[in-house]
Amino acid sequence: MKNFYNKIGVVIPCYKVKNYINNVLLKIPKNVKKIIIVDDNCPECTGNHVIQFIKNNEILSKKILVIFNKKNLGVGGSVKKGLKILFSYKTISVAVKIDGDGQLNPANINNFAKFILFHNYDYVKGNRFKKFSSVKKIPFIKLLGNFTLSVFHRVMSGYYNLFDCHNGYFALSKKLHKSIKYKEIDDRFFFEPDILFNIYLLKAKVKELSNTSEYSNIYSNLRVSNAIIVLPLKYLDRFIKRLIFVYFTKKRVLNLFYFILLIFITSNFLFYYELNKFLIFIYNIIILFLADYFLAKKFHKN
Numbered sequence: 001m002k003n004f005y006n007k008i009g010v011v012i013p014c015y016k017v018k019n020y021i022n023n024v025l026l027k028i029p030k031n032v033k034k035i036i037i038v039d040d041n042c043p044e045c046t047g048n049h050v051i052q053f054i055k056n057n058e059i060l061s062k063k064i065l066v067i068f069n070k071k072n073l074g075v076g077g078s079v080k081k082g083l084k085i086l087f088s089y090k091t092i093s094v095a096v097k098i099d100g101d102g103q104l105n106p107a108n109i110n111n112f113a114k115f116i117l118f119h120n121y122d123y124v125k126g127n128r129f130k131k132f133s134s135v136k137k138i139p140f141i142k143l144l145g146n147f148t149l150s151v152f153h154r155v156m157s158g159y160y161n162l163f164d165c166h167n168g169y170f171a172l173s174k175k176l177h178k179s180i181k182y183k184e185i186d187d188r189f190f191f192e193p194d195i196l197f198n199i200y201l202l203k204a205k206v207k208e209l210s211n212t213s214e215y216s217n218i219y220s221n222l223r224v225s226n227a228i229i230v231l232p233l234k235y236l237d238r239f240i241k242r243l244i245f246v247y248f249t250k251k252r253v254l255n256l257f258y259f260i261l262l263i264f265i266t267s268n269f270l271f272y273y274e275l276n277k278f279l280i281f282i283y284n285i286i287i288l289f290l291a292d293y294f295l296a297k298k299f300h301k302n
Contacts, residue, residue: 005029005031005110005113005114005117006031006033006091007033007091007092007093007094007117008029008031008032008033008092008093008094008095008096008109008110008113009032009033009034009035009036009086009087009089009092009094009095009096010028010032010034010035010036010086010095010096010097010098010106010109011035011036011038011079011082011083011086011095011096011097011098012024012035012036012037012038012082012097012098012099012100013038013040013075013078013079013082013097013099013100014037014038014039014040014042014046014047014050014078014100015040015041015042015046015072015075015078015100016042016043016044016046017042017044017046017099017100017101018042018044018045018046018049020100020101020102021037021046021049021050021053021100022053023102024098024100024101024102024106025050025053025054025060025064027102027105027106027107028106028107028109029106029107029109029110030059031110032063032109033063033089033091033092034063034065034086034089034091034092035060035063035064035065036064036065036067036082036085036086037050037064037065037066037067037100038067038069038078038079038081038082039066039067039068039069040069040072040073040074040075040077040078041068041069041070041071041072041073046100047066047067047068050064050066051066065085067081067082067085069081073187074187074188074189074191075168075187075188075189075191076185076186076187076188076189076190076191076194077187077188079097079191080182080185080187082097083095083097083172083177083182084182087174087177087178092174093116093117093173093174094113094116094117094171094172094173094174095171095172095174095177096109096112096113096169096170096171097168097169097170097171097172098168098169099168099169102214103168103213103214104126104167104168104169104211104212104213105211105212105214108126108169108209108211109171111209112124112126112169112170112171112209113171115171115207115209116171116172116173119207120205121173121205121206121207122172122173122175122176122199122204122205122206123170123171123172123173123176123196123199123204123205123206123207124170124171124172124206124207124208124209125162125164125167125169125170125171125192125196125206125207125208125209126164126167126168126169126170126208126209126210126211127162127163127164127167127208127209127210127211128146128164128167128210128211128212128213129146129147129150129163129164130208130209130210131210131212133212134210134211134212134213137212137213137214138213146164146166149165149166149193149231149235150163150164150165150166152232152235153165153193153196153235155239155289155292156193156197156235156236156238156239156242157193157196157197157200157238157242158197158200158242158246158292158296158299159196159200159206160293160296160297161208162196162206162208163208165192165193165196166189166192166193167192167211168192169211170192170195176199176202176204179202180195180198180199180202181198184198185198186234189231190230190231190234193234193235193238194234194238197238197241197242200242201242201245203299243292246295246296246299247295
């Protein structure tokens with residue numbers, strides 16, 4: 001089993017994490033075979049800082065490869081670049097992506113990887129909402145934002161059983177990596193939800209694990225304007241794309257037709273009793289979401 005754990009690699013995108021990266025690297029399990037540090041044109045020169053930090057550490061200097069982006073690619077662009085380099089090593093079977101700020105504990109890397117190595121999962125992601133002890137550590141604004149976006153994400157992606165969609169801690173198999181069309185995935189803060197959207201269409205088997213967060217005085221690079229305006233628009237775009245992809249086959253169009261027929265029949269029944277039109281509209285929306293919920297699960301199982 002120890003030999004299997006030597007097949008794990010780690011990707012860490014770095015932007016303004018100079019003050020935290022040393023502790024993150026020291027907490028990574030010793031069995032991890034390779035660590036790719038991607039300096040995303042960081043103004044703090046985190047990449048050079050790492051090179052100096054590992055210079056006198058023989059073990060870390062052999063494991064760590066620091067690469068530099070000539071221009072800022074965003075967290076998604078940096079992770080894509082790191083994954084491509086990491087999986088070019090034949091010995092690596094599982095990649096774990098963590099952030100350089102230490103919010104989520106690197107010591108959990110093996111726990112995430114084992115579900116891919118031994119339980120045939122394609123993708124394993126973190127969820128800070130599984131335990132109340134973790135939830136109460138999240139600042140209220142972040143908690144509200146993550147909760148709201150995660151509700152959107154359930155509908156957008158088709159993974160109705162997943163939550164905490166912007167959690168930056170995940171693991172994926174080399175097999176899944178080869179199937180993902182990275183050009184279609186967002187390069188910036190929509191990266192984590194977008195990769196879930198794409199692997200849903202690939203019918204990837206996903207596991208969700210609890211992980212706790214430590215925020216302290218860590219600065220977030222996410223702009224409020226992006227969270228309020230840009231992200232919901234991206235969710236809507238992916239939701240429409242998923243509906244088109246999932247339902248526009250003969251078999252699934254027929255299934256959807258049955259639900260629309262149900263709406264038509266029941267709506268006419270409600271109109272007959274002269275109920276409020278707004279209530280009828282809400283009723284139809286609920287029926288459509290229920291239809292999508294069951295058909296999305298059916299799509300993923302087939």
